[in-house]
Amino acid sequence: MSTAPAAQLSFDELGTPLRDTTFVVFDLETTGGSANADTITEIGAVKVRGGRVLGTFSTLVDPERGIPPQIVALTGITQLMVTGAPRLATVLPAFLEFAAGSVLVAHNSGFDVGFVKAACERHGYHWPKPSVVCTVKLARRVLTRDEAPSCRLSALAQLFRIGTTPNHRALVDAQATVEVLHHLLERVGSVGVHSLEELLAYLPEVTPAQRRKRELATHLPSTPGVYLFRGPSEEVLYVGTASDLRRRVRQYFTASEGRKRLREMVSLAVRVDAVECAHPLEAEVRELRLLTAHKPAYNRRSKNQGGWWWLTLTDEPFPRLSLVRTPRAGAIGPFRSRRQAEAAQDALQDAVPVRACAQRIPARNPTGTPCALFELGRCKAPCAGRQSVEEYRPAVTALRDLVAGRDATPFRGMAAHLEDLSGAHRFEDAATHRDRLSGLVRALDRGQRLAGLAALxxxxxxxxxxxxxxxxxxxxxxxxxxxxxxxxxxxxxxxxxxxxxxxxxxxxxxxxxxxxxxxxxxxxxxxxxxxxxxxxxxxxxWTSPAASAGAWRGWVQRAEAGRDQYRITGH
Incomplete structure (x- = not known):
């Protein structure tokens, strides 16, 4: 029984054509097999695009340690050869610059990329997280066991009858890998892989059944919008957004999705619906609404929609801050988690002397016993009648003015206390106080800006x-x-x-x-x-309050830029 061939991708669905993609094919020689314990002795790389060689990179590297005899026997690189060669700290930035903006290719890329990533971490360079193609994995995907019992570089070089013989030297092996890559790209082109995006997605985990489901995307437009995968009972399995609906949805059927739950979702899907949107903002908003309405089983965000937390002042003679789920006028928030809300609550109680206890205190003749906070000077014990409603009211007013953006005096008080702690060399306390103040500024700033927009x-x-x-x-x-x-x-x-x-x-x-x-x-x-x-x-x-938390954003940025200044212990 024959099956219909997979639909050919149209020109506008190709993504980045392989002929326009710049590859840097590289190989390393090392002192051993562990990226953490061993180091690099040679780097060879070839930059190619559209079948043309654009440049090469080759250098020996002083490993600053001895090369084991078995490695010398394998590679032919001796201790004498690397003596006087540049060290890795010098070679690494040059290689990163050579490879910048390109797709990295290596034979057994996990080994070579692992060494380069470890070197970046060791020498303080940012790993740019480029796309990586492994010719071993690609060969195993393209070639049958009968055709290629072994996917070693030497075996593939012999299979494809390439002109370069691998010899465990970095540049020669990289040149051989270039030819192997081109032969493998010819093979994947015959099965509809024409773009970089499809090449990166072409991995063994994709089953033929999943690939055949590409037809579920044929009716979708190439416009921005929201897509909904539906299961056999019309249930919504997954919701996502795309700038090009057809291209994005097809990727689910041509890619090996690394997340197990989405591979399972694709296997269950029987239909894909789409909502066309005018532009990405509308798509993002509609996605949020659909997630709330359907709570799809395969969206992680569906499981995290447990509502928001708010802080509000209780309605009693001596109001206190209380965590609530349903906000009312004057509430502070929103907070995604209870922990975030509690951190803001602690910071507000540092900034303004509202009580922290949860007991109800009558306006007249309270008979409670002062707690430890009274002894620490952090509460004036209204529970024991040592503070009247009138004496307590300024703290409540200060809190409401701070939240509404009418008066930022509590911020200034907290910043002054921070300087006092630093001046007293209490650096750990200062760091904690700084982080608490920064978090409070961010929380109030966000809440004030959201509330300002919602008021319009x-x-x-x-x-x-x-x-x-x-x-x-x-x-x-x-x-x-x-x-x-x-x-x-x-x-x-x-x-x-x-x-x-x-x-x-x-x-x-x-x-x-x-x-x-x-x-x-x-x-x-x-x-x-x-x-x-x-x-x-x-x-x-559309205005912001004169004393809004936004005025303190600069303070937060400066505090974070100098994050270590309050952690110096003088040792």
């Missing part, structure tokens, strides 16, 4: 689409109410008028974000904050 009844913004057109968003109380585009040559203002007229009606509530989901409001705010975004219309001023 309507805002219209535009971004250039990169092709002399415009992307538009209508935002109401922090929610994306409408989205659209005006392509090059289309008058933009009539498009804006239509988007506003058709926008979703949003009825706010009295919470800090007027009922908008925090994650959606954050996505919209990031889009608005990107350079190049323009404000088209806003029906009331």
């Amino acid at each position: 009844p309507e805002l219209v913004a535009a971004r250039p689409d990169g092709e002399r057109g415009w992307e538009f968003a209508v935002v109401r109380h922090g929610r994306l109410a409408s989205a659209g585009v005006a392509r090059r040559g289309v008058p933009p203002m009539p498009v804006v008028a239509n988007l506003v007229a058709a926008a979703e009606t949003v009825l706010p509530d009295d919470g800090p974000l007027r009922g908008a989901p925090p994650e959606e409001t954050a996505v919209v705010l990031r889009w608005l904050d990107r350079p190049g975004t323009r404000l088209v219309h806003c029906d009331q001023p």
